[in-house]
Amino acid sequence: MNTMLLPADHPDTPVLAAELIKSGALVALPTETVYGLGANGLDPEAVAQIFQVKGRPGDNPLILHLTGADQIAQFCHHIPETAYRLAERFWPGPLTMVLPAKPNVPKRTTGGLNTVAVRCPDCEITRKIIALSGVPIAAPSANLSGKPSTTTARHVLDDHNGKIPAVVDGGPCAVGVESTIIDLTGDTPRLLRPGGITPEQLRQILGEIVIDEAVTAQLSPDAVAKAPGMKYRHYAPQEPVVIVAGEREVAARYIRAHMRKEDRVLCFEEELPLYAGCNPLSYGREDDPDSLGAGLFAALRILDDPGIHQVYARCPKGEGVAFAVQNRLKKAAAFRIIDPEAEG
Numbered sequence: 001m002n003t004m005l006l007p008a009d010h011p012d013t014p015v016l017a018a019e020l021i022k023s024g025a026l027v028a029l030p031t032e033t034v035y036g037l038g039a040n041g042l043d044p045e046a047v048a049q050i051f052q053v054k055g056r057p058g059d060n061p062l063i064l065h066l067t068g069a070d071q072i073a074q075f076c077h078h079i080p081e082t083a084y085r086l087a088e089r090f091w092p093g094p095l096t097m098v099l100p101a102k103p104n105v106p107k108r109t110t111g112g113l114n115t116v117a118v119r120c121p122d123c124e125i126t127r128k129i130i131a132l133s134g135v136p137i138a139a140p141s142a143n144l145s146g147k148p149s150t151t152t153a154r155h156v157l158d159d160h161n162g163k164i165p166a167v168v169d170g171g172p173c174a175v176g177v178e179s180t181i182i183d184l185t186g187d188t189p190r191l192l193r194p195g196g197i198t199p200e201q202l203r204q205i206l207g208e209i210v211i212d213e214a215v216t217a218q219l220s221p222d223a224v225a226k227a228p229g230m231k232y233r234h235y236a237p238q239e240p241v242v243i244v245a246g247e248r249e250v251a252a253r254y255i256r257a258h259m260r261k262e263d264r265v266l267c268f269e270e271e272l273p274l275y276a277g278c279n280p281l282s283y284g285r286e287d288d289p290d291s292l293g294a295g296l297f298a299a300l301r302i303l304d305d306p307g308i309h310q311v312y313a314r315c316p317k318g319e320g321v322a323f324a325v326q327n328r329l330k331k332a333a334a335f336r337i338i339d340p341e342a343e344g
Contacts, residue, residue, distance in 0.1 A: 007218035008125040008170040028142045028156045030170025031121040033339035035150040036139030037049040044106040058143040061111035064118045064136040092122035094179040148300035176294035194324040236332040237304035241311045245339040254340035257310045260308035
């Protein structure tokens with residue numbers, strides 16, 4: 001199979017991509033968060049191809065991508081008024097809502113659950129493709145399962161060239177981390193995954209929210225995942241990642257004392273001088289969390305190298321987008337964190 005690279009600004013691209021989706025094929029699509037591996041979300045056989053191509057566990061739910069809030073009732077029921085308030089405030093944008101699924105949504109799409117995750121991407125070409133295809137598009141991140149997410153068309157081709165019919169090239173993703181996921185099916189809204197829409201922003205609409213344990217700790221193997229990215233080691237290069245906490249100089253002394261020639265350091269741009277001679281890689285500025293979100297997965301993909309033994313990573317503190325970056329790095333490290341000051 002030859003994988004076509006379809007420029008987002010070409011007038012034929014939306015129709016070509018939509019026709020592929022309608023035929024049951026896979027198309028990688030850009031969004032403001034990451035590139036997604038898209039298929040007709042109402043076609044179990046098309047959705048099954050996503051799991052096969054990605055090597056994705058079958059109990060890991062998918063997100064249905066819609067053109068707007070007017071489509072929510074087509075695929076969800078018992079929709080709280082707050083869902084529409086959230087959509088009015090944050091759609092199109094990096095917010096996913098988990099709601100009770102109607103019977104027309106296949107269990108293959110929901111990971112066997114009675115709920116479904118829905119969002120409207122802030123990417124005009126992708127919304128146009130959804131509209132032209134006439135179906136919601138199920139689209140998890142277009143990386144091989146467990147590997148760092150794809151934030152450029154080149155990343156998608158690195159993982160799937162020759163395996164899928166087409167990639168729509170919309171340039172680098174602006175946000176760079178997957179959407180925020182909020183579960184609206186319980187008495188109190190529950191944050192299942194942090195992202196570009198922050199807990200602080202959600203509380204302005206919802207009031208109280210609960211932070212799910214999967215955001216800050218590894219779920220057990222027998223736990224039920226209600227949303228993508230909750231259960232498995234995820235976003236990770238093939239070599240082990242360990243987060244080194246603490247103040248800059250303390251962390252740098254620890255890393256320099258323990259790292260070997262085959263190890264790499266993933267740090268903030270401001271810290272590069274502390275790792276002179278250690279071949280460090282920065283993924284953004286600590287004082288600019290948006291840059292960290294935009295640069296994280298591209299950096300992790302650079303570090304996905306069999307010649308590297310281990311990655312020592314520095315993780316931001318704080319709320320907002322920094323909270324989402326913390327979550328992704330902790331997932332990549334399987335929550336392995338070293339605090340040199342605590343160790344003495």
